[in-house]
Amino acid sequence: MEAKMQLNTLMANMFATGLLDDQFRQLQILHEGSSPDFITEIITLFCMEGEGIINDLAKLLNKPFVDFNKVDTLLYRLQGSSATVGAQRVKDTCIQFHKFCQDNTRYGCLDTLDVVRNDFYDLRSKFQIMVQLEQQVWTFYRKH
């Protein structure tokens, strides 16, 4: 089944490139056996929350006077929810970001924000493909 193959390839790629870690496998275990929407729901929530946080981080860092405590608090949220869904690369970038925060270096923070944003949107687009493929697979198996 084409969609299943594509999905397997996508997942293998996401794990191999460090985009996802073992926590995501934990989610897959939880997902099994009942509601088909758990993974979709949790990654949707992560993406919603993540996008909001990244936008807020940009606003805070572009102020004339940066409140690094607020930046760090937001970062902590993003790091936490990345860890929750197994978004390893985003999480690791947050850890780097946190160091710049502690040093109160605006430009270090802004540069790392770009990296976080790229990592996040890369992950998000792959999650979207994953969900579509999952849906196709599920629809296929329901019919057959």
Next chain:
Amino acid sequence: MALAIAEAQFHVLAVDDSLPDRKLIERLLKTSSFQVTTVDSGTKALEFLGLHGEDASISVHADHLDVEVNVNLIITDYCMPGMTGYDLLKKIKESSSLRDIPVVIMSSENIPSRINRCLEEGANEFFLKPVRLSDMSKLKPHIMKSRCKEHYHQEEEDDLLSNSDSNTSSNPTNNSSGTDTISNPTNNSSDTTDNSSGDSSSARKRKAEAGKDEISPKTSRPRHS
């Protein structure tokens, strides 16, 4: 496979300000056969538990209320804006009606001083995030222990009361929160099940008629997942 006995499940209140984290803890708890309510703040947790910023030793006597908030365990994130998990823990332990409910703290940071502070304040367990399915098996022992304590307290009170006059129309020991509206927690899943479980544990039921003993907790045990 366990028989599908129609027993009430244990009810866990989960508190976390992060959306994905709430979804995860809800899923972990449901997978482990708990009834779950999630809220996104300590303030909402206290509201749900019946504390409205006041001492909950003021119990509500309203026999027409058929809703009782029975929470068997509270699991809360440590780092939350406003009221932290630690603040929430303190409020719970200060409340005469809630202090016997076991509290578990979750945190993504492994800071020994933080962990100790929570345990000293009365937290029963500390989970490092992200919480795993294997952590769920640690919850029931705490619930069972608190039920034994509850039963012991109830028996002591019964002894005291049975020695006094037979007027039992008002029960000063009723510590169940008398919220007549269960505030719907801000929760994305419309799946939060109803909160009045038939099996009382930490909430003490009123005595029915004079002379009739209606002591909780019931001896039924939930089926193990």
